Amino acid sequence: MTTTSAEALTALILSARGVRPQSLANAEAEEVLNIALALLIELSVSNDRIDRLERMVAALRDEPVSALRDVRYDGEAAQERQEAMEALLARVLRIMLDPRVQPPAAAAS
Amino acid sequence: MKVRDLQHAVLPETSAEQRSRQEAVVALRRLLNTRVRPRNVEAFASEAQPAFIAAYGRAPQSPEEVQRAFLLSPSYRRWSAANRAAQEMIWVSVGEPIYRDLDRMRAAARALVTAPDRKGSLNLDPDYDPSAEVADVDIHLQPGGYAMDRGEDDVVAGALYECGGNVFSFGQGIGRADSKAGVVIRLLDERFGGLRPQRILDIGCSAGAASAAYAAHYPDAEVHAVDIGGAMLRYAHARAESLGVGVHFHQMDASAMTFADGSFDLVVSHNLMHEIGEAKRRAMMREARRLVRPGGVVIHQDVAIRDQPTIVHQVERDWDTHFNGEVHWSTYATADLRADMRAAGFAADEIVEHDLAAVQGFAGNRWYAISARKPA
Numbered sequence: 010m011t012t013t014s015a016e017a018l019t020a021l022i023l024s025a026r027g028v029r030p031q032s033l034a035n036a037e038a039e040e041v042l043n044i045a046l047a048l049l050i051e052l053s054v055s056n057d058r059i060d061r062l063e064r065m066v067a068a069l070r071d072e073p074v075s076a077l078r079d080v081r082y083d084g085e086a087a088q089e090r091q092e093a094m095e096a097l098l099a100r101v102l103r104i105m106l107d108p109r110v111q112p113p114a115a116a117a118s
Numbered sequence: 119m120k121v122r123d124l125q126h127a128v129l130p131e132t133s134a135e136q137r138s139r140q141e142a143v144v145a146l147r148r149l150l151n152t153r154v155r156p157r158n159v160e161a162f163a164s165e166a167q168p169a170f171i172a173a174y175g176r177a178p179q180s181p182e183e184v185q186r187a188f189l190l191s192p193s194y195r196r197w198s199a200a201n202r203a204a205q206e207m208i209w210v211s212v213g214e215p216i217y218r219d220l221d222r223m224r225a226a227a228r229a230l231v232t233a234p235d236r237k238g239s240l241n242l243d244p245d246y247d248p249s250a251e252v253a254d255v256d257i258h259l260q261p262g263g264y265a266m267d268r269g270e271d272d273v274v275a276g277a278l279y280e281c282g283g284n285v286f287s288f289g290q291g292i293g294r295a296d297s298k299a300g301v302v303i304r305l306l307d308e309r310f311g312g313l314r315p316q317r318i319l320d321i322g323c324s325a326g327a328a329s330a331a332y333a334a335h336y337p338d339a340e341v342h343a344v345d346i347g348g349a350m351l352r353y354a355h356a357r358a359e360s361l362g363v364g365v366h367f368h369q370m371d372a373s374a375m376t377f378a379d380g381s382f383d384l385v386v387s388h389n390l391m392h393e394i395g396e397a398k399r400r401a402m403m404r405e406a407r408r409l410v411r412p413g414g415v416v417i418h419q420d421v422a423i424r425d426q427p428t429i430v431h432q433v434e435r436d437w438d439t440h441f442n443g444e445v446h447w448s449t450y451a452t453a454d455l456r457a458d459m460r461a462a463g464f465a466a467d468e469i470v471e472h473d474l475a476a477v478q479g480f481a482g483n484r485w486y487a488i489s490a491r492k493p494a
Contacts, residue, residue, distance in 0.1 A: 017217035021209065025261040026254075030441055032189075032198035042196075043203045046146070050207060053142035054135055061134065 123284055126360035127226045128353060130215040130277060140211045140285050147204045147289025154197050158188075158434045165191035181448075184433040185440070202441050204289070205259050212281035213261065216274060224271040227356035237364025238333075238341075240355040246369050248346040251395050256443045258286070264324065264393075265347035276353020280325040290483070298388045299331035300477040301485050302417050306384070309470070310415050310491065315339055315383035319409060321372050321402060322390030326354030326365060332386075333363035341365045342382075344375060373401030380411040391420045392450035399453070403462040413494035416464075419487040422473065423451045455488050464490040 012020075033039040067074040082090050099106065132140075162184075169190035170178045178187040188194045216223070231240055253265035260282060266275045287296070306313045316339050320329040323343035333341040343365050345351055351367045358365040370376060372390065385406045391399055406416045426432040435451065438444035459469045468490040476483040 012218045012220065014214055014218060017214045018210065020217045021213035021261055024266065025209075025259070026256050026263065027443060030202075032195045032202060032441065034195065039199050042199050043206075046200060046203045047207065047210075050139060050142045050146065050211075053145070054138040057138040057141075058135065 124361070126357055127230060128223055128273060128277065128356045128360055130212075130219040130223060130281065132215045136211070136215045143204060143207045143211045143285055144289045146207070147201075147286070150197065150201050150204055151290060154200070158194055158197060159430055161191045161193040162188060162430050162434070165193055181429060181433050181436070184429055185436070188433060198437060198441060201437070205286075205442055208282050208285045208289075209259060209261050209278065212278060212285060216277045216281065220274065223273055223277065226360075227273050227352055228271050230356040230359040231352065233359065236359050237362070238355060238358055239366045240351060241366070241368045242348050242351065243369045246346075246371070249371055249373075249394075249398065251398065251445075252346060252393060255445055257393055257445075258282075258438070259443050264345070264350060267348040271352070272349040273353040273356065275347050275349040276325045276351070276357070279350060280327065280353070280357070283325070283327075296476045296478045296483065297328075297331055298419055298485060299328035299335070299386075301474050302328075302386055302388075302419055302487070303332075303335055304477070305417065305472060305474065305487065305489070306415065309472075309489070313384065313415055315414075317382045317384075318342070319344070319377070319382040319385045319406075321375075321385065321387040321406065322393065323354060323367070323388075324350060326351075326358055326367065328386070328388045329354065329365045329367075330358045330361050330363050333358065333365050334361070342368060342377070344368050344370045344372060346371065371398075373398045373405060375405050375409065377409050379408050380414075382409050383411060383414045385410045385414070385416045387418045387420075389420050391418055391453075391455070392423075392444065392447055395446055396449055396453065399450075400458050400461060403458050407462045407464060407490075407492065410492050412492050415489060415491050417487055417489040418455075419474075419485055420450065422484040422486045423447070424486055426451070459488060459490055464492070468493070 031039055033042065063077055064074050067077045070077070166187040166189075167177060170183070170187035173190070178184045230236070248265035253263055256263045260275075260278050262275060262278070264275060264279070268274060306315075315336060318332050318336065318339050318341045320326075320332065320341065320343040323329045323345050326343055329341055329343035332339065341364070343354065345354070345367070346369065348369060351369055355365070355367045358367075368375075372387070372394065387402065387406070390402070394402065403416075403418070406418070410416050423435050426435055432451065436448045439447040456466070456469055456471065460466060470489050472487040472489065474485045474487055476485060
């Protein structure tokens with residue numbers, strides 16, 4: 010039976026022993042940092058996949074990969090890209106845009 | 119023989135995506151090591167020491183106080199948290215392909231170690247209980263540790279050690295062509311008259327990279343190698359067979375080996391001293407001297423973390439003790455190894471300490487070694 014990636018990762022995670030020492034003053038912040046760094050690695054993995062596809066398409070089109078990448082958006086396409094970029098920023102930075110800030114006293118209690 | 123980044127039959131098969139993940143972890147660790155970590159000592163002066171003085175009314179004095187001060191520095195804490203995360207991601211990046219491909223790897227290993235034309239051997243001791251001071255710790259956070267053995271045909275510990283070691287080393291700036299065995303072979307040529315050993319013992323061989331490199335470099339020599347874990351040694355044996363070299367692997371404790379006195383021309387240990395406690399290290403050194411023949415050479419090679427210029431550098435370097443499962447890191451770094459070699463039976467004028475350039479690496483990597491020749 011094939012072992013899935015999730016099963017393999019679970020086996021690995023469950024085999025680790027010992028107490029995990031904390032570096033940051035706040036355990037939640039350290040967890041978030043770990044998640045952010047893991048996503049950084051996964052973004053790099055995705056970038057590699059895009060790169061492989063770009064090179065494949067460039068080869069199929071018989072043109073240098075630099076030509077494929079040298080796209081300058083204008084007109085309607087530029088507007089679409091701008092809107093998509095702003096939506097991405099809003100999704101990622103949502104917490105900074107959210108007006109529902111908890112007063113410090115309530116946060117501490 | 120190359121020892122890192124080699125292809126052989128017992129390695130897990132990896133997809134392009136899995137290789138991308140490992141390369142990204144290498145790049146992250148390289149950035150942390152070369153561009154962030156060097157600022158730690160400066161952060162001690164600018165953040166840690168002032169915070170400690172503010173809290174206690176005086177400067178930190180002992181290593182314990184310097185460590186406490188470091189943890190008052192936000193810059194140090196951020197680096198430490200990121201470095202710990204990166205170390206853990208090494209094991210995630212190599213562990214996933216290993217556990218996914220394990221059935222094939224186990225079958226490949228079984229075929230290699232039972233092949234009629236095998237060159238080496240595997241001698242496991244079912245009565246040996248791996249030394250708890252090593253076996254009970256996830257050294258450098260390797261999940262399950264050096265001695266994890268999940269039963270017949272298991273090779274996970276060896277595969278994790280080799281694959282994780284590659285990702286770790288490349289992120290540390292150690293070159294793909296570097297070799298600790300290569301460093302010792304060069305030392306034998308330069309300092310020991312080009313000794314051509316006929317019988318070699320590699321103590322604490324782990325996945326057998328150095329053992330196999332000796333067997334390849336000295337094809338007429340008989341190479342024996344010792345470690346504590348069954349799965350580690352199964353992998354090491356299969357790896358050596360896949361590479362076409364003969365090594366005889368033994369499950370034994372480095373502090374009490376069963377070979378006859380004077381039975382080796384060369385006794386080496388690679389990166390073992392920092393993985394064992396003081397008493398076992400001294401016993402291992404005594405055993406090394408007992409096992410080398412008159413005129414033979416003992417070389418214990420390890421990481422170059424000794425001789426730090428200040429207590430701040432020393433404590434900074436000691437991060438691995440607290441955050442990386444390297445429980446004997448500091449013990450090794452501050453040990454009087456010359457005294458240990460004398461206690462093992464060598465005369466003071468037979469002992470030489472070496473600061474050795476790596477065979478290859480981009481970050482000026484160096485290795486430490488202490489050697490002695492037994493009088494003929």
